Amino acid sequence: MNVYVLGVAMHPGSASIDDKRLEEIVHDTARAALDDAGITRADIDHVTLGGCDELDGRGITSMLMAAPAGAYLRDEMRVTDSGLMALCMGALRVATGRFDCGLVVSWNQTSIGSVEEVTRMRAEPFTLRPMGLNRAVTDGLFAQAVARGTGTTEAEVDARVQRRMTAAESNPRRASSRGRHTDAGQPSGYVAYPLSGRQRAPVTDGAAALVLVSEQWLAAHPQARPIARIGGAAWGVDSYRLDGERLGSLAVYKKAFADALARAGLDSLAELDAVELEAQDGWYDAAFDKALSAPPQVALSPSGGAWAQNPYFCTGLINAVEAVLQVSGRAGAVQVKDARRVAAHGTHGFAQQGHAVVIMERAAA
Known part of the structure; x- marks a missing residue:
């Protein structure tokens, strides 16, 4: 897949x-991505959006x-699963050869309402909704x-959360605590046993954008310098059921990683330098880490993950x-050497039902 990230x-x-x-x-986010790429809106031929009607309240x-x-008078498509799924769609659109230069943009202003009520x-509606099933319960x-x-x-999970919070403190892009959030002030006790409020990453407001270009576009614009290449991508959706087999197997999560590695021409996780996981709480962090069985030299969530910035719907695109x-050497204090x-x-759905994985590679000099 010869799709490159320009900004x-x-x-x-x-x-x-x-x-x-x-x-x-x-x-402002789309504008900043175009500025980072050194191009203007006139240069793009399409935009892929990642947005959620319910979370936006619209x-x-x-x-x-x-x-x-940036999609005015441009070809536009929207993905409603998650921000990282928007990136997968945007990359596929470029890979078809029909489009050459486009924006992928996702956002979530979670402070306007309760994520728990939306979920x-x-x-x-006939069985589970009357039971009060929501994100916390699942x-x-x-x-x-x-x-x-x-x-x-629980002690292991608490320790993991502390490690992620410590990493997030070093991330210059971490979210500020300014303002009052509708889901703020979660109790430190259990919200749904054995999950406690202190083990959950706080949701934040935010947005992310990437400029994607084709190999043909780069050939026609020799002055442009890509900052990364998309080596491979994969995704999948697990069963809606919340039985032990679905929750415990992480089958789709494992397959998404395996497929993304294969499409990037990699034999194992050991060939990665880092993995940015979307783990919305410490239990997911533990489960995802153990399911990957990554070697020690592979850094897990060096940015701090969702504890650095967590605009829920688009946290995967933040990743x-x-x-x-990281691959362009611009991660600052959390840079992996x-x-x-x-x-x-990135994930979406009840109990992180859907998973997507995108592998970024350093662009050739």
């Missing part, structure tokens, strides 16, 4: 961005967000499966930006 941007994250409309957040959110994202309304069920299946303890910054290949992981 990236992420909006400064915050618990609540109160001084901008969502349109302004998205516009019907057909792309009707309002397409123009601020509650996504439950099957994450608690996942945590139970991890504890029983792998022997993971992709962090991966690009001589990083050449970094995987970005």
Whole structure:
């Protein structure tokens, strides 16, 4: 897949961005990505959006967000699963040969409403919704499966969370705690046994954007210098059921990584320098880490992951930006030395039902 990243941007994250409309957040992020790429909106021929109607509190959110994202009078497509799935779609569009230069933009202003209430309304309406099933409950069920299946303890999870928080403190792109968030102030006790509030990454406001170009576009613009190449990508969706087999096997998660590695021409995880995981709490962090069985030299979530910045719907795309910054040597204080290949992981759905993996490679000099 000869698809290259020419520029990236992420909006400064915050618990609540109160001084901008969502349109302004998205516009500023798309503009920053174009500036980073050294091009203008006139150079792009398409835009791929990642946006969620329910979380934005709008019907057909792309009707309002397409123009601020740069899609006015441009070919536009929207993905509703997650920000990283938007990147997968954007890369495929370039890989078809029909498009040459485009933007991938995703966002989430989670402070406008409760993520828990939005996810509650996504439950099957006749049985599960009356039970009060929401993100916290399904994450608690996942945590139970991890504890029983792998022997993971609450103390181990707490230690993992502390490590991620320490890494996040070093990340210059970490979200500020400015403003009040609707889901802030989670109790330190259990929210859904054995998951406690202190083990969950706080959700934030934010946005991310990448400029993707084809090999043909680069040949026609020799002055342009890509900062990364997409080596491979893969994704999958597991069963909607919340039984022990689905929660404990992580079959789709493992397959997404295996397929992405194969498409990048890599034999094993040992050929990666880092993996940016989307783990919304410490139990996911433990389960994903153990399922990967990555060797010690592969850094896991050097950015701090969701504890650095977690605009929920587009956290996976934030991970992709962090991966690009790593392979281009621009990650700052969280830079992994001589990083050449970094995987970005994103999830969506109840108990992280869907998974996507994109492998970023250092662009040839």
